[in-house]
Amino acid sequence: MVDITGERMADVLVAGGLVQAVGQSIDPPAGATVLDAAGCIVAPGLVDLHTHLRQPGREEAETVETGSRAAALGGYTAVVAMPNTEPALDSAAAVREVLELGMSVLCDVRVAGAITVGRLGKDLAPMGEMADLGVRLFTDDGDGVQDARLMRRAMEYASALGVTLAQHCEDKVLAAGGHMHEGEWSSRLGLPGQPAEAEELMVARDITLARLTGGRVHFLHLSTAGSVAMVRAAKAEGLAVTAEAAPHHFTLTDAAVASYETNFKVNPPLRTDADVAAVKAGLADGTIDAIATDHAPHAAEDKEVPFDQARPGMLGLETALALALTELDLPIAGVLALLSWNPARIAGIESAHGGPVAEGRPANLCVIDPAATWVVDAGALASRARNTPYAGRKLTGRVHHTLLRGEPVVIDGAATR
Ligand code: DOR
Numbered sequence: 001m002v003d004i005t006g007e008r009m010a011d012v013l014v015a016g017g018l019v020q021a022v023g024q025s026i027d028p029p030a031g032a033t034v035l036d037a038a039g040c041i042v043a044p045g046l047v048d049l050h051t052h053l054r055q056p057g058r059e060e061a062e063t064v065e066t067g068s069r070a071a072a073l074g075g076y077t078a079v080v081a082m083p084n085t086e087p088a089l090d091s092a093a094a095v096r097e098v099l100e101l102g103m104s105v106l107c108d109v110r111v112a113g114a115i116t117v118g119r120l121g122k123d124l125a126p127m128g129e130m131a132d133l134g135v136r137l138f139t140d141d142g143d144g145v146q147d148a149r150l151m152r153r154a155m156e157y158a159s160a161l162g163v164t165l166a167q168h169c170e171d172k173v174l175a176a177g178g179h180m181h182e183g184e185w186s187s188r189l190g191l192p193g194q195p196a197e198a199e200e201l202m203v204a205r206d207i208t209l210a211r212l213t214g215g216r217v218h219f220l221h222l223s224t225a226g227s228v229a230m231v232r233a234a235k236a237e238g239l240a241v242t243a244e245a246a247p248h249h250f251t252l253t254d255a256a257v258a259s260y261e262t263n264f265k266v267n268p269p270l271r272t273d274a275d276v277a278a279v280k281a282g283l284a285d286g287t288i289d290a291i292a293t294d295h296a297p298h299a300a301e302d303k304e305v306p307f308d309q310a311r312p313g314m315l316g317l318e319t320a321l322a323l324a325l326t327e328l329d330l331p332i333a334g335v336l337a338l339l340s341w342n343p344a345r346i347a348g349i350e351s352a353h354g355g356p357v358a359e360g361r362p363a364n365l366c367v368i369d370p371a372a373t374w375v376v377d378a379g380a381l382a383s384r385a386r387n388t389p390y391a392g393r394k395l396t397g398r399v400h401h402t403l404l405r406g407e408p409v410v411i412d413g414a415a416t417r
Contacts, residue, residue: 004355056085062382079295083112091130108349204224262307264314289342
């Protein structure tokens with residue numbers, strides 16, 4: 001077993017939604033379901049800070065239910081649903097609708113609210129009424145808040161509410177028209193690029209605003225070496241900043257776009273080898289607190305088009321853990337910190353997820369076989385969409401079982417409902 005307190009060999013007894021006992025050789029009570037975890041690691045369930053569930057509005061790509069099944073199969077017991085739905089989640093009524101859809105699905109669904117009305121970057125959304133429903137993260141993800149004055153006011157409002165702003169860092173004017181990273185590959189392929197500086201300008205601005213306001217900022221899907229360096233310096237200064245990186249930004253580079261395969265189109269775009277190395281270094285030294293999937297399902301008609309017309313985004317929930325175990329040179333506890341207890345703390349849900357596997361705690365758990373190898377089969381994914389760039393890739397590390405509030409929602413790698 002591996003959790004925030006360390007590693008040990010133990011059996012875990014679960015009943016009534018809670019961990020009842022942890023210890024050597026527990027005799028199962030009569031009638032108990034016994035899940036085999038031989039050779040596996042029992043861990044707190046994973047927590048995704050960045051999931052697009054697409055409901056309401058784009059149910060042809062994903063629903064809360066199908067996304068939750070993909071999450072459970074990936075070892076997640078909680079996800080934060082992004083608000084760039086249609087319409088956007090920018091009011092208590094809209095947030096409540098998604099929370100209700102999430103009540104009976106295969107993982108705990110928390111919601112990030114929009115910072116601005118309609119995510120249009122003009123007027124602040126009623127963050128207070130959404131915070132009253134338990135919303136702890138606010139973001140216009142898909143777009144960054146372009147107006148520095150509005151972002152300052154949002155930080156002041158968020159500070160007063162005790163919530164965190166999560167920024168999609170992209171200077172829209174500088175990035176305009178770019179379909180991939182601007183560099184050697186965009187020149188060779190003749191595709192317009194967006195420079196690393198389009199991300200870095202907003203990281204720099206928001207660090208400056210965090211210093212001005214004392215507000216908490218979480219940087220979404222950081223992808224460039226410059227961004228990582230700035231967040232490292234901001235943390236050293238003591239500012240209240242946290243950051244995440246997506247699996248594709250430490251496993252793929254812009255060279256993949258040479259295939260013109262639209263599953264490699266994502267925003268922020270795949271970057272260079274040097275950026276990948278910097279993201280990995282940031283994950284290793286704690287500059288980047290969490291791995292977040294940016295699970296972005298798209299319907300076939302939005303991907304089976306020329307590269308410049310395709311929507312950006314790729315699936316993530318069912319491959320994130322295995323990509324981290326396969327590609328990061330970190331101990332298992334380090335990988336789980338990035339996927340479970342650190343994101344749980346940033347999402348403000350550490351009382352239910354990511355905590356120690358201990359008596360009296362909610363039984364939100366996953367059981368991982370760290371040595372199992374498997375090949376990603378796009379057709380076998382539980383997501384309603386198919387846009388994974390990893391089809392055919394051999395990975396090491398697989399989720400065996402996932403328990404949500406004590407209920408086995410995944411057994412032996414298959415969803416139970
Ligand atoms: O690639 C992306 N897809 N990046 C985003 O910021 C938004 C996301 C989406 O919603 O599809």
